Every structure is written in structure tokens, then in C-alpha cells.
Amino acid sequence: MSEGVAILNFQSWKIFMQDVSSIQDLVSKSSPFLSNGKNFSLVPFSKFDLDSDHSLNLLASWRNENIFAYPTRSPITISGTKKWVEKAVLANPNRLLFWIVDSSLGRLGHIGVVVNPVSEKFEIDNVLRGIPIDNPGLMSSALSKIESVIEEEFSIESVYLKVLESNKRAAQFYLTHGYIAVGHEDLVWEHLESGSQLVPGSKKDDAFITMQKSFIRSESGLPGTVLTAGPSISALEISYVTDAVRNGWNAQNSDYLVRFEEEFAKYVGAKFAMATSSCTGALHLSLLALGIGPGDEVIVPDITWVATASAVRYVGAKPIFVDVLSDSWTLDPVALRASITKNTRAIIPVHLYGYGARMPEIISIAQEFGLRVVEDAAPAIGTQIQGKSAGTYGDFGCYSFQGAKLLVTGEGGMVVTDDPVLYAKVKKIQDHGRKPGTFWIEELGYKYKMNNITAALGLAQIQRAQNQINRKRRINTWYREGLDGIHGINFQTEDSGTESICWMTSFTLGEECRVNRDGLIAALKRNDIDSRPVFPSISQYEIWGYTPKIPRNSKFIGDSGINLPSGVMLDKSTVERVIDTIRQTV
Incomplete structure (x- = not known):
């Protein structure tokens, strides 16, 4: 999916996530995650927060306590915080902010995502831990969760963020989480009656470090057995x-x-x-x-x-x-x-x-x-x-x-x-x-x-169909590129003038391969990789009331064809694990 299309989809997604009529509706749009075996969730900011003194007081106090992390030094008030939530968060079509809550719905911090309509990039936004608790991996887990949510929803290949150079603890946090520095912008303090703010300038007082994390380069892969299929449920x-x-x-x-x-x-x-x-x-x-x-x-x-x-x-x-x-x-x-x-x-x-x-x-x-x-x-x-x-x-x-x-x-x-x-x-x-x-x-x-x-x-x-199709076609491309040049492997291919959704990535194995189809399935299974044979030539079944002649192509495909793991949520590292096993086997 192109970044431009993803941004349009993000704007629709934001409207859906913030369009709530009840607390139950809000909870149904939350994203649960685990940190050190404990349950937490990302709950979207909503119109309810504008009417909640508790929410506004929390936000104002957190921002005051962490003012060193922001490029502005304006006085932080309850009324100003309410205006920020209303205008900069809820009314901004390119930003979605989440509360980080525990199993009792206690609010511990916030984290968000913003899309830049100029650069067409997705950026992690407003990462803040407001209430310390005995869970040192909480913010790392929350960051992983929001990354997985936006990658699943929009199939983006990388995500960005900006951090002040002076905020060394935050910069190190992102480095350990797989981000790399890709940009640097010098900033100078501009002092106004209403407060101070950092702006681009040649005399350096601080700097923005732009950091990037590539999802395609991720080396984690899906844990456990690799399955042939699997949906995306959001x-x-x-x-x-x-x-x-x-x-x-x-x-x-x-x-x-x-x-x-x-x-x-x-x-x-x-x-x-x-x-x-x-x-x-x-x-x-x-x-x-x-x-x-x-x-x-x-x-x-x-x-x-x-x-x-x-x-x-x-x-x-x-x-x-x-x-x-x-x-x-x-x-x-x-x-x-x-x-x-x-x-x-x-x-x-x-x-x-x-x-x-x-x-x-x-x-x-x-x-x-x-x-x-x-x-x-x-x-x-x-x-x-x-x-x-x-x-x-x-x-x-x-x-x-x-x-x-x-x-x-x-x-x-x-x-x-x-x-x-x-x-x-x-x-x-x-x-x-x-x-x-x-x-x-x-x-x-x-x-x-x-x-x-x-x-x-x-x-x-x-x-959400088009996003799923884009992911399936991307998986198919990874397989075809990774297995290119192996003599005896012949992929099912698109006919001229057609565009497949690539529901299953499949190929046949020729006699020149070291193993047959069933041998490859067994080898994959030994490596915790599921696969399945292509449908048999169905004329062979003794249920039709007569004995048909078995066609040649269908017999060969049914005997030698294999469906590879093609679940919509597969990442590249997992596909590469399958590819490596196939290369070592055939």
C-alpha cells in the first residue's frame, strides 16, 4: 500500500476509533497487550476526555513533570490542556492518541501515532509514562503494541519518530527498541511572552533526532509454528x-x-x-x-x-x-x-x-x-x-x-x-x-x-479488504524472489490481464528436485512450518457414480503441488525462515 493511500485510510480509521457512544464502545476499540505477564491496554482518546476533570488534571500534571521532553516551555494549565486535547488531538485528522491503562483501567501514560501529510510518513507520537509502577518493560511493550497495530492496519514498511537530542534517556530507549538515527535538525530557543519554544536555527541549543524503524528488516519473526493461514482481526x-x-x-x-x-x-x-x-x-x-x-x-x-x-x-x-x-x-x-x-x-x-x-x-x-x-x-x-x-x-x-x-x-x-x-x-x-x-x-x-x-x-x-490483499501479494512476492532460480520449482502464476489476490502461494516440484512434494512437507513440519498439499485431482474420487478419465495437468499439479504458509499476518523474517528451509531441502 502506498503511503498516500495509507494516510487516507488512517484518517478514516481515526474517525472510527474516536467515534464512541459509550464506555463499552470505547473499550471494544482498545488494544490489549501483555507486559511482564500483566494485562494492559491502549485505549483511544475520545470526547469523554474533554468532560473528565480527572483526565485533564492527569495530562496537565504529566506534561508539567516531563516538560524537559517537549520543544515548548509554555505554561501548562488545565484550560490549556483541554484546548490541546480538543484541537491538537481529537480535531487533528492526522493524529490518534491512546491512554496506556492497566487491568483496572487506571491510566499510566499515553502513546500515539501521527501521519505527516507532507512527508507521508507514520510517526510515533507523545510517548509518555505518567505514573511509575513496578513494571519496567511497560513502555517498551506499549511501543511494540502500537507498532504492530499500525503495521497490521496499514501495511507500512517503516515508522518514524522525533526525539530531542538532550533527552538522552529517550533516545537510548528507542535505539534499544530497533530504531536508528536517520536525520538531525539543529534547534534554537525562541523566547516569547507566552513561553519559549525550540525552532530550527543555525546556533544550536538542542536538536531533533529523526529515528526510523523498518518493519521489513525486522528479525524477530512470528514465534512458534508457522501456520498456512490466519486472519487479521482488528x-x-x-x-x-x-x-x-x-x-x-x-x-x-x-x-x-x-x-x-x-x-x-x-x-x-x-x-x-x-x-x-x-x-x-x-x-x-x-x-x-x-x-x-x-x-x-x-x-x-x-x-x-x-x-x-x-x-x-x-x-x-x-x-x-x-x-x-x-x-x-x-x-x-x-x-x-x-x-x-x-x-x-x-x-x-x-x-x-x-x-x-x-x-x-x-x-x-x-x-x-x-x-x-x-x-x-x-x-x-x-x-x-x-x-x-x-x-x-x-x-x-x-x-x-x-x-x-x-x-x-x-x-x-x-x-x-x-x-x-x-x-x-x-x-x-x-x-x-x-x-x-x-x-x-x-x-x-x-x-x-x-x-x-x-x-x-x-x-x-x-x-479492510484492500489492505489484506496488499499483504497477500507482498508475501507472494517475498516467496517468488526468495526462491528464484531453484530448478524444478514452478509457481502458480497469474494469467495475462489478471491480478490475483494470492490467497495461497503455491508451486509444483519437478523430478529434478532432491525431494518430492510430500518429502518437502515433512521437512517443513520438522522445522515447525505448516504447509499443505494442493487439492488432489478430484476426478479420482469414487463418489461420482462413474469413472472419469483423469486429466494430465491436474494429476501432476495435484500430486506435486504445495501450498506454502500464506497467512495475512506473516512478516518477512518468517517468510525467510520458510524460504531457507525449502532451499536446504529441495
């Missing part, structure tokens, strides 16, 4: 879900569900969206709405999760397994055309692991033969194909929010369409086939609904 998700649990009942029982569907449709560029309990349910409902049933054939790629073909069997139709392209691992249009018979009614292309299929070509073939298209975009929310979202080419597009996906709700799905008639059909089938607005059942229906609490989580996730 204060936004916690706040929405908390509100849904407290208030999302009776007249508000579907508020978050409606918002989620509307914002999802807008995000992918579809006219209609309907949330479901799973992507499998979305696929089943789509086929039912299209009238697919016994005697019909539906073409599916031979490399996919079994649900793609299972949904075909649910409606009594026959899945026809077609080979995939050797590079993108998505449906091969040439093989697709060759597999069409007089019984073919539909095609289900799959955007495997977030890599876009050749939808313009597939749609052209479908139109030529009068076939329906249901896109299985389960792992591809945000994938772009010729400037259009995966899942919006066909009659229906189906998505997943299962717990390992890019965007998660634990379990859940979404079906989209631009056709109002198909939307009405799929919505009715999902609602037990009832006549809208009544309890009268007009046809056999199903219940694949999503609940309001789950939708609250989904709404927050879709609002």
Missing part, C-alpha cells in the same frame, strides 16, 4: 460484532446483514448480493435457481475443492471433469470446448487459490453453446480479470468466508448476480421457498442463511 471487527451482539435483535436483527450484502455487492461490482452460510450453499442455490438437475452435465475443473463438484451432485446433475492450464491452474478453455456435449448445461470455472480464470474466453464459449456459468470465486474476493472482479462474469458468482480465507467470518459465503430475476429466484429458494412476506410455501426450499452477528464480522472484513 478493533473494527470487534466493535461491529460487539454491537451486533448487544443491539442486533428485534427491529435491528438484520442491520449488519443488509449492510454487508450492500457493501459486498459494491466492492465486487455486482447489482445484487445475498449472504449464505457457506460457499458450498451458494453454489447449490445457484444451480437450483438455474434449473440444473438430473440428466444435465456441468463442467468443472479437475483441480478444486470437492465442494465445486459436490454441489453439482446435490442437484442430481453429473460433473464433467476438465483439465486446467499448467501455469495458472485454472480451467483450460480448449479442454472446456472439447468436453461440451448435448447434455452440457453449465460451467463452473474456479479461480483457484485466488488466481483468475480466463473468463472472457469462457463466457464466449458459454454464449456460443447456450450454457450457464456459475463462478466458484470462493478464494478470490478482490481478484481482477481484465479490470473486472472475479465472480461477476457469470450468471452467478459464489464466494467463501471460511476461516482460512482472505476475508473470514468463521464460516459463510456470498452469491452475487446482475440478473434481478435470478436474484429473486435464489433468494426465494434460500428462504424455504416461501411466498415473500408470508408463511406460505410455494416450492421446496432450503436454508443457507447467514446470521446478523456473522455478517457484522464480514462487514468489517470487507471494509
Whole structure:
């Protein structure tokens, strides 16, 4: 994410964090952390602080006690402190300040972040320990926490701060915390009636040291086992879900569900969206709405999760397994055309692991033969194909929010369409086939609904989607650069005109490698690195009622392909740990 885009996102985030209506709401937006085994939190400054004498008195006394650390020497008063909180903190779109509180909500200090609209940099701001307690690592832990919060939210690669050269204790604190000096600005005292302040000048009285910490260069890595997946859950998700649990009942029982569907449709560029309990349910409902049933054939790629073909069997139709392209691992249009018979009614292309299929070509073939298209975009929310979202080419597009996906709700799905008639059909089938607005059942229906609490989580996730995509693509780049030049490793690649969300970074191993896929998985496991095999060629399963011919490319990919750890929160040092293990093994 560019710094400019990150700053715009920061300004929106600040508005959300400070928009509180109750103490419970404020607490839901806090960021807990541990220091020496004790619980603390960062709680955002809010409008409540303006009306709190206790807050203002604390701030005024702390600033007086630590006046040596500030470049101003103006008299500090309660009224002046209130004005500072109101104007310089709450009303400043580029600053967010947090209280550091203990488990009893006692306020111990503050720390903040400010974005510089000129330099487009994120800076740590107003680090102050106001009340000494028996926890010598508290400020270090608070600093680590705010660093992790802003890195997760905005995917920035480094953070800055300024410290007075005379404040040697603070400068040393930041040095030991991984910051390095990158700039120096001489300052001179300017004495006014209202007080004194340090300003840039040639006659040096003091100086600002600019310090930087690079997140990309971090050598810490994630502790413990490296997992294949994992979500990003922020204060936004916690706040929405908390509100849904407290208030999302009776007249508000579907508020978050409606918002989620509307914002999802807008995000992918579809006219209609309907949330479901799973992507499998979305696929089943789509086929039912299209009238697919016994005697019909539906073409599916031979490399996919079994649900793609299972949904075909649910409606009594026959899945026809077609080979995939050797590079993108998505449906091969040439093989697709060759597999069409007089019984073919539909095609289900799959955007495997977030890599876009050749939808313009597939749609052209479908139109030529009068076939329906249901896109299985389960792992591809945000994938772009010729400037259009995966899942919006066909009659229906189906998505997943299962717990390992890019965007998660634990379990859940979404079906989209631009056709109002198909939307009405799929919505009715999902609602037990009832006549809208009544309890009268007009046809056999199903219940694949999503609940309001789950939708609250989904709404927050879709609002943070682009940041997650940027992180996934960055992880994929690290792997491809780190494993470049190894003979026998061939990555799944983006097709021309597509942009993958890189949900999973995956490759196949050739015979020239020292180990096969299963040997590599075992070696990674011995080093506490999780991975998983690529989906097998699903035509091999003995559940389809006939024995299909197993396609060549899908068989090779299914036998030799591996998914690497691709959790959205992986840092570069952790990815490098995986890369080093692979290089030593293959």
C-alpha cells in the first residue's frame, strides 16, 4: 500500500476509533497487550476526555513533570490542556492518541501515532509514562503494541519518530527498541511572552533526532509454528460484532446483514448480493435457481475443492471433469470446448487459490453453446480479470468466508448476480421457498442463511479488504524472489490481464528436485512450518457414480503441488525462515 493511500485510510480509521457512544464502545476499540505477564491496554482518546476533570488534571500534571521532553516551555494549565486535547488531538485528522491503562483501567501514560501529510510518513507520537509502577518493560511493550497495530492496519514498511537530542534517556530507549538515527535538525530557543519554544536555527541549543524503524528488516519473526493461514482481526471487527451482539435483535436483527450484502455487492461490482452460510450453499442455490438437475452435465475443473463438484451432485446433475492450464491452474478453455456435449448445461470455472480464470474466453464459449456459468470465486474476493472482479462474469458468482480465507467470518459465503430475476429466484429458494412476506410455501426450499452477528464480522472484513490483499501479494512476492532460480520449482502464476489476490502461494516440484512434494512437507513440519498439499485431482474420487478419465495437468499439479504458509499476518523474517528451509531441502 502506498503511503498516500495509507494516510487516507488512517484518517478514516481515526474517525472510527474516536467515534464512541459509550464506555463499552470505547473499550471494544482498545488494544490489549501483555507486559511482564500483566494485562494492559491502549485505549483511544475520545470526547469523554474533554468532560473528565480527572483526565485533564492527569495530562496537565504529566506534561508539567516531563516538560524537559517537549520543544515548548509554555505554561501548562488545565484550560490549556483541554484546548490541546480538543484541537491538537481529537480535531487533528492526522493524529490518534491512546491512554496506556492497566487491568483496572487506571491510566499510566499515553502513546500515539501521527501521519505527516507532507512527508507521508507514520510517526510515533507523545510517548509518555505518567505514573511509575513496578513494571519496567511497560513502555517498551506499549511501543511494540502500537507498532504492530499500525503495521497490521496499514501495511507500512517503516515508522518514524522525533526525539530531542538532550533527552538522552529517550533516545537510548528507542535505539534499544530497533530504531536508528536517520536525520538531525539543529534547534534554537525562541523566547516569547507566552513561553519559549525550540525552532530550527543555525546556533544550536538542542536538536531533533529523526529515528526510523523498518518493519521489513525486522528479525524477530512470528514465534512458534508457522501456520498456512490466519486472519487479521482488528478493533473494527470487534466493535461491529460487539454491537451486533448487544443491539442486533428485534427491529435491528438484520442491520449488519443488509449492510454487508450492500457493501459486498459494491466492492465486487455486482447489482445484487445475498449472504449464505457457506460457499458450498451458494453454489447449490445457484444451480437450483438455474434449473440444473438430473440428466444435465456441468463442467468443472479437475483441480478444486470437492465442494465445486459436490454441489453439482446435490442437484442430481453429473460433473464433467476438465483439465486446467499448467501455469495458472485454472480451467483450460480448449479442454472446456472439447468436453461440451448435448447434455452440457453449465460451467463452473474456479479461480483457484485466488488466481483468475480466463473468463472472457469462457463466457464466449458459454454464449456460443447456450450454457450457464456459475463462478466458484470462493478464494478470490478482490481478484481482477481484465479490470473486472472475479465472480461477476457469470450468471452467478459464489464466494467463501471460511476461516482460512482472505476475508473470514468463521464460516459463510456470498452469491452475487446482475440478473434481478435470478436474484429473486435464489433468494426465494434460500428462504424455504416461501411466498415473500408470508408463511406460505410455494416450492421446496432450503436454508443457507447467514446470521446478523456473522455478517457484522464480514462487514468489517470487507471494509479492510484492500489492505489484506496488499499483504497477500507482498508475501507472494517475498516467496517468488526468495526462491528464484531453484530448478524444478514452478509457481502458480497469474494469467495475462489478471491480478490475483494470492490467497495461497503455491508451486509444483519437478523430478529434478532432491525431494518430492510430500518429502518437502515433512521437512517443513520438522522445522515447525505448516504447509499443505494442493487439492488432489478430484476426478479420482469414487463418489461420482462413474469413472472419469483423469486429466494430465491436474494429476501432476495435484500430486506435486504445495501450498506454502500464506497467512495475512506473516512478516518477512518468517517468510525467510520458510524460504531457507525449502532451499536446504529441495
